[in-house]
Amino acid sequence: MTKWFQRLSPRVVRVLALNPGAHTQQGTCTYLVGTGKSRVLIDTGEARPGFTMVLREALNATGGESAGIGRIVLTHYHRDHADGVLDVQHAFNNPPVTKVEGRFLPWLKQSSNIKDREVILVDSETTLQAYHTPGHSSDSACFVLLEEDALFTGDTVHARTAGDLPFVASLEQQLRSLDRLSLLQAASDIYPGHGPTAKEAGVDPKAVLKSTLNRYNERSQLILAALSSSLAPLTAGQLAEHVEQITKQSPLAADEARLPNEKLSVGEEIILTHLLHLETAHKVARSSPSSSSSSSSSSSSQQQHRVAGVDPSTFKGPGGLTMTQIQGLLQKSTALDRQLGQAHIEPPVYYPNMRPHESTSSHSDRASCHSNLDPSLRSIRWSIRA
Numbered sequence: 001m002t003k004w005f006q007r008l009s010p011r012v013v014r015v016l017a018l019n020p021g022a023h024t025q026q027g028t029c030t031y032l033v034g035t036g037k038s039r040v041l042i043d044t045g046e047a048r049p050g051f052t053m054v055l056r057e058a059l060n061a062t063g064g065e066s067a068g069i070g071r072i073v074l075t076h077y078h079r080d081h082a083d084g085v086l087d088v089q090h091a092f093n094n095p096p097v098t099k100v101e102g103r104f105l106p107w108l109k110q111s112s113n114i115k116d117r118e119v120i121l122v123d124s125e126t127t128l129q130a131y132h133t134p135g136h137s138s139d140s141a142c143f144v145l146l147e148e149d150a151l152f153t154g155d156t157v158h159a160r161t162a163g164d165l166p167f168v169a170s171l172e173q174q175l176r177s178l179d180r181l182s183l184l185q186a187a188s189d190i191y192p193g194h195g196p197t198a199k200e201a202g203v204d205p206k207a208v209l210k211s212t213l214n215r216y217n218e219r220s221q222l223i224l225a226a227l228s229s230s231l232a233p234l235t236a237g238q239l240a241e242h243v244e245q246i247t248k249q250s251p252l253a254a255d256e257a258r259l260p261n262e263k264l265s266v267g268e269e270i271i272l273t274h275l276l277h278l279e280t281a282h283k284v285a286r287s288s289p290s291s292s293s294s295s296s297s298s299s300s301s302q303q304q305h306r307v308a309g310v311d312p313s314t315f316k317g318p319g320g321l322t323m324t325q326i327q328g329l330l331q332k333s334t335a336l337d338r339q340l341g342q343a344h345i346e347p348p349v350y351y352p353n354m355r356p357h358e359s360t361s362s363h364s365d366r367a368s369c370h371s372n373l374d375p376s377l378r379s380i381r382w383s384i385r386a
Contacts, residue, residue: 005058008197009148009189011035011126015058017045019080025194028080031152032058033145036123038070039063041095042143042152043193044084051084052091068092073120073128074099075154075193076140100132102139114141128152133181135174136166142181150189151205157181159190159198159208165215167270171277178213182206219243220274224283224384233287233381236275240267272377285385 004027005015011034016027031042032055039059045051059067069092074082077099085097098120101113114120120128120143127146134140136155143152151157155166156177168174190198190205198205226242227234234242244267278284 003057004054005061007062008191008199009150011145011148012150012191013058013062014191015051015054017043017080017084018048018051018054019046023194024080027194029191029193029195030055031191032062032069033128034122034126035063036125037063037067038123039067040071040073040120040122040126040128041069041088042073043075043081043154044072044088046080046083047087048084052087055088056091069095071095071120071122072097073114073130073143075142075152075156076100076137078137078155081154081193100130100139100141102132102134102137119146131180131184133177135168135170135177137169138173140177142177144184148188149185150191151181151184152191153181154193157190157209157212158192158195159201159203159205165212165219168216168273171216171220171273172280175213175216175277178209178216182209182213216274219270220278223271223274223278227284227382227384230383233383235381236268236271236378239275239382240271243271268378269373272373275382282385284382287381287383 004018005013007013013032015030015032017024017030018027020027028043028045030045033040033042041055055069059069069088072085072088072095074085074097076082082099089095089097097111098114099111100116114130116130116132118130120130122128125147129144129146131142131144132140133142133153133156140154140156142154142156144150145152156174158166166174187205188199190208198208201208222243223239226239275284279286
């Protein structure tokens, strides 16, 4: 690692966005793509001071002083990927910005939409192809580097997924997008928006895609099992606590602190995306507030004991799987995650007089950026659909 940037392949240079933190790991990964004097920049970080200076240094080191940025391509609109656009445009002669349609950003200058499967000719030796992959956000996109069969995934897929499944606005769309990506022939590497590449982690990119898809499905199965074992309907918050207890590794606790009262906690957000997906699939249903509030305190106490103390060797949930079998499946699927979790990217060297930020954003910033869920959903109780 040379300070904040590193060459990953003959056509790809990773430039960290100077925003290390709990959510962004070592910082948002932006990428300079190409071999000529005019490069494509994938994502722009979040307008941290000094980032354009790092970009210039990376260009000088890998393409010479005449190298520049001819085009900016965004994987999605979230602030840690798109807020740096104006700074980059100002520093590099206003390169045009393109992104998949789905979220209008009025402050983007010279912006245009990328169509699904559109080919972007970077230079005579470098070609990108866009794939619309909604789920994490409505405008999420991935890009295949055709000459290297590599995949830029933004926040749709992280190569290191231990305890860190990407947050999704729509689980139904995310699962479809993962299915679609698994059919691509891009198998040489995954370049994610945060964390190490698949090659750095020493794993097969297709195994990363499969593991991510499996873990979303397994979390849904745990939710269904919890609802099946409960004597009364449960809220998203209660389900989040139960899933964390079953997995014994707090997969929902990337943000342990709860949000302000008007916001959903991160655990509730994640569980609600699954519940809304399961509701669409006619597997769960909402219980009316009157019916849930009429439960006696003794029944509520019994319900809490039943959920927390269910015998994992005898209870059978959807599909006839016992809790023990579900835990066994989780252990197998997370074996890859443990391997990925050992991957390490050397911390960058800070420039003089540059103070690293302790976190990328407040919890309220994250909620307003990532979630459109109605906080009133917190009070809804859910049960298995009859």
